[in-house]
Amino acid sequence: MEIGITSFVETTPDVQTGEVMSHAQRLREVVEEIVLADQVGLDVFGIGEHHRKDYAASSPAMVLSAAAPLTKRIRLTSAVTVLSSADPVRVFQDFATLDGISNGRAEIMAGRGSFIESFPLFGYDLNDYDELFDEHLELLLKIQASEKVTWRGGHRPAIQNLGVYPRPVQNPLPIWIGSGGNQESVVRTGLLGLPLMLAIIGGSPRQFAPLVQLYKKVALHAGHDVSRLTVGSHSLGFVAEDTERAADTFFPSTQAGMNKIGRERGWAHYNRASFDAARSFEGALYVGDPETVAQKIIHLRKNVGMTRFMMYVPISTMPHDQVMRAIELLGTEVAPRVRAEITKWEAETQQESTFA
Secondary structure (H helix, E strand, O other), rough: EEEEEEEOOOOOOOOOOOOOOOHHHHHHHHHHHHHHHHHHHEEEEEEEOOOOOOOOOOHHHHHHHHHHOOOOOEEEEEOOHHHHOOOOHHHHHHHHHHHHHHHEEEEEEEEEOOOOOOOHHHHOHHHHHHHHHHHHHHHHHHHHHEEEEEEOOOOOOOEEEEEEOOOOOOOOOOOEEEEEOHHHHHHHHHOOOOOOEOOOOOHHHHHHHHHHHHHHHHHHHHOOOOOOHOOEEEEEEEOOOOOOHHHHHHHHHHHHHHHHHHHHOOOOOOOOHHHHHOOOOOOOEEEHHHHHHOOOOOHHHHHHOOOOEEEEOOOOOOOOHHHOOOOHHHHHHHHHHHHHHHHHHHHHHHHHHHHO
């Protein structure tokens, strides 16, 4: 069971002071967060790609490369790379470069993204939204599989037996698919036999169990080794020394962030009742003391089938020291509990199947 952090490197107004930090300051802070995550034994850190004023990370590979020489073990991934509006050749080159700098710890998480700003910025037509993703993913997988590439599509200029360099340390360089839970994307990912990351930010995580089973069923039918497939959850969360402190600390920025996006998308107002319901045991918000958060992650593994858990923290803007403390507790208190319980549970499950 892998446990890590996702950050979108937000630069929204501080909910207490109204101050907005510079992009430069927030970028330096997130590098410190990645370094700490490595030091406390977390498995992976993901940076999301955005092209808005209130997010500082338009190039996840650049941010992760800044942290790579300062870390030793942690895997470094995008979360996500907006592949529909990105050149797959450059995406592969950037993450192969990161893979070299980190000596084999890079991953690409490809997705459509939840915002559309990158399409006009890079000259793409939103009417081609789905077609662009399918075409760019096809090319990215060809580059992953072969040093020399021949390819033709409908949007990007063709490639005729050209090499793409540098080549990564890992062979193949891992490519995940990030999904909000769309059934079509889950089926496509299963057919390709790629790792799947589900954004579980609302409702009950148990509702995603049928999607995980569908993914595995499709992958098996396509001839992939299901035992080697990885399924992850990207979920909002925060850890503090006690549960009420965690909730009271995390709520203001969560409310601000959810309502900001909600106004853009027509969501209902997010209030404390919504927040408290989401942090119930069956809810999608992983907020509490280390034992509470650990038990919810264990529940997710046993009942939904996730083998990687990514805690998205902070949502909106929080004081850097609070974020660092949450990362420290996730690595030193939560992760050991989860790993010990899941290791024991898997051994018991294997023993039961052997004697069945």
